[in-house]
Amino acid sequence: EAQVTQNPRYLITVTGKKLTVTCSQNMNHEYMSWYRQDPGLGLRQIYYSMNVEVTDKGDVPEGYKVSRKEKRNFPLILESPSPNQTSLYFCASGLVAYAEQFFGPGTRLTVL
């Protein structure tokens, strides 16, 4: 089944404790991206990747890191999480940015 998977689905952590949210797709897509969804603010892009080893900042990259060492994986790293990073996070992939984007199920993160 073609899909984008994210783990974990739910996470409660404390300020400053490094965490990684994994994202994997099995559709051989070149383009992958991370979004955060907050009420009234919609989907805001954090980082995106055009291909392996090619990443770039989105609208809200502060406090986040990404890597794209393999085509299928695009982990999101929070080196020192803060409460303002409490949000719903989505990973997405597509052939290119202007093609249909397939979203993962989301990761609900709470930083205390």
Added chain:
Amino acid sequence: QQQVKQSPQSLIVQKGGISIINCAYENTAFDYFPWYQQFPGKGPALLIAIRPDVSEKKEGRFTISFNKSAKQFSLHIMDSQPGDSATYFCAASRYGETSGSRLTFGEGTQLTVNP
């Protein structure tokens, strides 16, 4: 800086009515405008998309209208059904450009269709 602005934030419609959601964009280089639908607990999914070579695109009960001069586009849902209750996002990007191209979303509209 929100490059795509969406309204209204929430919308309540009676079953059988027409739902209309509007979006405005700033970047004149945008030439690909998709709409995504999100049900509670799920990720967004592509609903319908348009390019500016046409002013309207229809798929079933869903229609995108596009006004290039006004830099606006809208989603119309005809004969709205309770099953259409979801959050709708408009988005925009540059079509055909692989370098630096990315998809920018609006703020979302929570649609409720009452039975």
